[in-house]
Amino acid sequence: MTDSSSSDSTKSFFHPALAVSNIKNHISITLEMENVQYVTWAELFKFHAKSHRVLHYIIPPESGKEKVPKTDAEKELWSTLDATVHQWIYATISTDLLHTILEPDSMAMDAWNKLRDIFQNNKNSRAVTPEHEFSHANMEDFSNASAYCQRLKILSYQLMNVGAPVSNNRLVLQMVADLSEASKAVGTIIRQSNSLPFFYQARSMLILEETGFTKQLATRSTTAMLAQDYDDNPSSGNNHPNR
Structure with a gap:
């Protein structure tokens, strides 16, 4: 055995x-x-x-x-x-x-x-640079709303890593503080809310607003081009062979 x-x-x-x-x-x-x-x-x-x-x-x-x-x-x-x-x-x-x-x-x-x-060690010293950049972030300095929001989130992580965490309310309020023309309307809605949305909800609202604004500009531009073309060639609409 x-x-x-x-x-x-x-x-x-x-x-x-x-x-x-x-x-x-x-x-x-x-x-x-x-x-x-x-x-x-x-x-x-x-x-x-x-x-x-x-x-x-x-x-x-x-x-x-x-x-x-x-x-x-x-x-x-x-x-x-x-x-x-x-x-x-x-x-x-x-x-x-x-x-x-x-x-x-x-x-x-x-x-x-x-x-x-x-x-x-030296957490306070390490917090100075990301705190300054976070507090002075401006959407006009970024290519779009997504890049702007992503940078704010990265800065909030950096501040958390040096013992200076950023609350959701502060993050959202900073995000809507300096917006581009495309997102100002939704920024006003967010600021006037009794209860601020979570960061990713506010981010989605900004991106959707920017996308809609961009589409409107594109439509207006196309319409203006067609109108200008018609003004330059008013007889072009009468050249159809069946007319």
Whole structure:
């Protein structure tokens, strides 16, 4: 009769984290020094690490729940997984950040903590530039309503990442503060609402209004061209062969 514990010990164990061949398929954001998206990047990274059972390699577990490797096999697996998570970090940050945090014989948690310190320190200073651009955004400076709204949303994410989150009401009010001629009417409707719509609802209203305004201009232009052509050639309407 075969001992079950002996049989289990001979089974090969493959950790799910080792199955990840390309971390960028799971974390599409590249963390950069200038384009501040640390909070978003960190949340995506933590979700991925948790789903692959390696979160404790970057976030210390609660006291008393630490798992200390004892056997040689456990120590080897721990070292392998730490290196794997370390590679994930390096693969999802910019070259400048990589050179900043890279140190020989460091662990994944060391790299994680250095990135946290880089982006979580001096939050107020980091908020100055996106706050200024957000507060002075003008729709006339963009090609269309969609590009304008997208830029405001990106700036709001950047402000959130430096500890200065933008509420939905402030985002919507800023969005309708300086509109083009094509969207002023719907902007007035939004501002006068007792309850402001959510950002994406207001965005859809602006885009639809702009699309309708553009179509009206195109129709008027076509009509004006036909009228001008008739004025220049008034007899052209009498040249039909059946007349």
